[in-house]
C-alpha cells in the first residue's frame with residue numbers, strides 16, 4: 001500500500017464530542033483556503049504522541065503534558081519537537097487551591113494531614129501543578145497530606161473539567177478539605193451555580209503556566225510548505241470575521257499566537273519531581289530502541 | 290476607574306468592566322479597584338478570555354487604589370461588526386422589506402443579527418404572499434374575544450328534546466369536528482413555513498389555530514353530552530377536506546379555507562344557533578360563529594392584500610377553485626346524513642309539514658352561503674359574473 005501524502009494531517013484527542021465539530025469546521029475552512037487538510041482523533045494523549053512519532057499525523061494538538069512527552073521522546077531519538085502555535089487563552093494560566101470559607105486552613109502548612117482534592121492524575125492544571133506548588137512551598141503532598149483523585153477521563157490530561165467539578169463538589173460536601181482547580185473554573189463554577197458565591201476561599205495560586213500547543217517534530221513527511229501554510233492561515237484568523245468566529249468560539253480563543261515553551265517550565269519541574277511520565281517514556285524508548 | 294468594591298467578577302462584576310471597556314473603545318485603558326480577595330486572579334482570567342491586555346497600574350493610578358489596568362482588546366465588539374438589522378421593528382406593508390432574509394432567522398424584527406448566523410429555511414418569506422396590515426388589529430381582537438368553554442357554555446342546561454333530535458345533533462357535531470380538524474391543521478402547516486419576521490401574521494394564525502382547538506373541544510363535548518358514540522364520517526367529506534390539505538400555495542389555501550369554507554361555515558353556525566334544540570348547542574353555535582367571522586375577516590385581508598400586490602394571481606385563484614371542483618365532482622359532496630340532520634333540526638318534528646319546513650330552511654341556508662361567497666369574491670375584485678360562477682363551484686361539503 002502507498003500512503004496518501006497529499007494532505008497535512010492533524011492529530012487531536014477526542015475529549016468531547018464537539019472535537020469532531022471543531023475539526024470538521026477547520027477542515028472545511030482550510031480546504032477553502034487551498035490547504036489540503038485532514039485530521040485523526042485519538043482517545044488519549046499518549047496514543048497521540050506515539051502517532052506523531054510513527055508518522056500517523058504531522059501536527060499534534062497537544063496538552064501541556066503531551067507537549068513534554070513529545071519533547072522528551074524527541075530528545076531520546078535525537079529529534080526536535082517544536083511548538084508552532086497556541087491560543088491566546090493558552091497563555092499565562094494559573095491554578096488555585098480552594099478551601100471552604102470558614103475553613104481553619106489559612107496557610108499551605110495548615111494542609112498537613114488534610115485531604116486535598118485534585119482532578120485526573122494526568123491533569124496539569126488540576127493535579128500536577130498545584131501539587132508542585134505545595135511541594136515547593138514546604139508540603140510534600142504525597143507524604144504530608146492525603147491526595148484524593150477525581151479521575152474523570154484519564155488520558156485526556158484534564159481537558160474534561162468533570163474531575164475539577166467533582167473535586168469542588170466534594171469540597172463543598174466536606175469530604176475533602178481543599179480542591180485544586182484552574183483559575184477560569186474558579187469563576188466558572190460560581191457562574192454556573194456549582195458553587196455559591198463566597199462559599200469558597202482561595203488559599204494559594206500557582207505561578208503562571210501555558211496550556212495547549214500545536215506540536216511538530218522534525219523529520220516529518222508533511223507536504224512541502226503545508227506546515228508554514230497551516231500557521232499562516234491560523235494567524236490570519238480574525239475574531240471579527242463571522243466565517244471563522246464560530247470555530248474560534250468553539251475552540252475558546254480570540255487570536256492564535258506563535259508557540260512559546262518557556263512557560264512549560266513549571267510542569268517540566270513537576271514531572272521531574274513526581275516522575276509523572278517516566279514509566280511511559282521508558283516503555284516507549286525501549287520499544288523504539 | 291471602575292470601582293468594584295467588594296464585588297467579584299463571579300458575582301457580575303464583569304458587567305461593569307465590559308461597560309467601561311466599551312466606553313473606552315479598542316485600545317482604551319481602564320483602571321480597576323476593588324477589595325474582593327480573588328480580584329487579581331479573576332481579572333487575569335477576564336483579560337485572557339476577552340483578549341484584553343492586563344497591565345500594572347501606574348504609580349498615580351495605584352495611589353487612587355487601582356489593582357490593575359485593562360486595555361480593551363479588538364474582539365470587544367466583534368459580534369456587532371458586520372451585524373445587520375432584521376428590518377425595522379415597527380413595520381407596515383410600506384416599510385416592511387419585500388423579502389425576509391433567511392439569516393434573520395428567529396431574530397426579533399428590528400434586532401441586530403450577528404453576521405454568520407445560520408440560514409433558516411422559511412419558504413414563506415415573501416411579504417406580498419404573507420402580509421396583511423390588518424393582521425395586527427385582528428390579532429388584538431382575537432385575543433380580546435377568547436372564551437373559556439367551561440364558563441361560556443351552560444353545560445348543565447336541560448336537554449329534553451326527543452332522541453331523533455339528539456341523533457341529528459350528534460351527526461352534525463361529528464361533521465363539525467372533522468371540519469374543525471381541517472381548519473386547525475391547514476393553517477398550522479403554513480404557520481411553520483412563515484418567516485417569523487412577519488410577526489403579526491404568525492400571531493394571528495396562532496390564535497386562530499387556538500380557536501379551532503377550542504371548537505374541536507366544544508363540538509366533541511356536545512356530541513358526547515347524551516351519547517357515547519359519534520356519528521358517521523364519509524368518504525366524500527374527507528375527500529373534500531383532503532383537497533384543502535393538498536393546496537400548498539398559502540394564498541390559494543386561504544382563499545379556499547377561509548374566504549369560501551369558513552365563510553360558508555359562519556352561515557351554517559348561525560343556522561344551528563337559530564334552530565338549536567337546547568341552550569348548550571345554541572351557545573356553542575353562537576360563540577364559534579363569532580370566532581369564524583374573525584377567521585373570514587383575516588382570510589379576506591390576506592387574500593385581498595396578496596391579489597393587490599399581484600393582480601395576475603387572480604387567474605390562478607380562479608383555476609384553483611375550478612380544479613378543486615373538478616377533483617370533487619364525482620364525490621358525493623356533503624355527507625347525506627349531515628344534510629338530513631340539518632333538515633331535522635330545522636324541522637323540529639317528524640310531521641310531513643315540519644320536514645317540508647326544515648327542508649326549505651336548509652335550502653335557504655345553502656343559497657345564503659352561496660350569496661355570501663359571491664359577495665366576498667366580488668369584494669376581492671372578481672367581476673360579478675366570475676364571482677357568481679366561482680361561488681357555485683365551491684365544494685358541497687361547505688368547507
Ligand SMILES: [Fe+2]
Pocket residue numbers: 469472500501504577581
Ligand atoms: Fe372553527
Ligand SMILES: [Fe+2]
Pocket residue numbers: 472501551580581584
Ligand atoms: Fe375557523
